[in-house]
Amino acid sequence: MKIDPRSHLPIYLQIAEGIRAAVAAGVYRPGEALPSLRTMAIQLQVNPNTVQRAYDELDREGLIYCQRGKGLFVAEQGTSAAQASACDTVRKSLEEAVKSARAAGLDPERLRELFEAAVDGASQTRSHQS
Amino acid sequence: MSTNTPDGPAIELVGLSKRFGRTLVLDHLSLQIPRGSTFGLLGPNGAGKTTTIKILMGMLAPTAGAARVLGMDALAERLRISQVVGYVPENHHIYRWMRIEEVIGFCRSLYRSWNDETCREMLDLFALDPRKKVKHLSKGMLVKLSLLLAVSHEPEVLVLDEPLAGLDPIAREEFLDGVLRTICERGRTVLFSSHTLDDVRRLADTVGILCNGQLMLHGNLDNLLTTTKRLRATLVDGRRPQALPAGTIYERLDGREWLLTVREFSPEKVEQVRGQSGVEHVEVLDIGLEDLFKDFVKGQRAAK
Secondary structure, three states, X not given: OOOOOOOOOOHHHHHHHHHHHHHHOOOOOXXXXXXXXXXXXXXXXXXXXXXXXXXXXXXXXXXEEEEOOOEEEEOOOHHHHHHHXXXXXXXXXXXXXXXXXHHOOOOHHHHHHHHHHHHHHHHHHHHHHO | OOOOOOOOOOEEEEEEEEEEOOEEEEEEEEEEEOOOOEEEEEOOOOOOHHHHHHHXXXXXXXXXXXXEEOOEEOOOOHHHHHHHEEEEOOOOOOOOOOEHHHHHHHHHOOOOOOOHHHHHXXXXXXXXXXXXXXXXXXXXXHHHHHHHHHHOXXXXXXXXXXXXXXXXXXXXXXXXXXXXXXXXXXXXXXXXXXXXHHHHHHHOOEEEEEEOOEEEEEEEHHHHHHHOEEEEEEEOOOOOOOOOOOOEEEEEEEOOEEEEEEOOOOHHHHHHHHOOOOEEEEEXXXXXXXXXXXXXXXXXXXXX
């Protein structure tokens, strides 16, 4: 996970996003413990209060849960919740892309071509890797 | 008398002014830093950051007003304060002829709460050789030794004056690591001044911008960044409208492009700009800490 201190995006949201992505990808699995506040703060080089805020956010979303005295764990439905949220993020960035395409005067047909080329390009790279 | 109540602020400045000759460096500065928070003090060169810190450490007397640390008066109770505060100054006054272990032995005798284990941990973390003489240390090692001495007596408050200036990336990372370990201990309060905005963004939960001896902007860092926006408007004939939205901290006209940096952003403010004659198109942009800081300082200078 990488933090970008220059981004306008609050760091706690960057951390929450990073953990969601890690859960969606199976880096942390349901029932497994997340790194402690201290470990995460030192590893990411950010204030522990900021990590706490990210954990609170994910707790509210039901992605993780807190067990008193034991730490934080990925919830049973964590993986699907993280994937749903990843879906949401992708939709938002697509909407942004569509908005800038419209501002630049691209017609919908051209936009669809671009989108399909991007999807094909990505799946080709994937089959090369496997 | 000290009023060190557990829920009182860790650091408190009340109407603090400092004059050097004819120059007013601090002008009725007031600030409260709650316990357990990490406060980043920002400001252009000469804004009064070091002066503020020196007053807090009892090294300078204020011209007017008061500075308190954990409820104690910074000047009258500076010896008691020094027992519970760790201080990393801008320039490190450590005896150059001593070996690291001798400096540690010397400082250990000054503090009732010295913790050998913390000291040992920091020596390992920073890979400092106790046999080495201070005069043979690089700048990075000297800053790390200074931090080690500041935290080994388990202070309640840590004060760092431009701690990361001039450190290479590795030394910087190790230093941040040491500071974060200290912050992670419960209830520790940290005040640090810095120019390195990336590090402020990482470490601080609250920031204040010092400008012309006053605290101009103060608040939770994430809130400041999410409520401050930049508006980019296109002007039909390049003539700037008269009215500015409330909370405009900086504006610049560049040909037909009009840039405004606005605090406490709301959609109504966009409508207000859009509704003026000659404004063709308005776009809302997010802003990072660096631009926020620069726009703020430039706006202050323009206003002067």
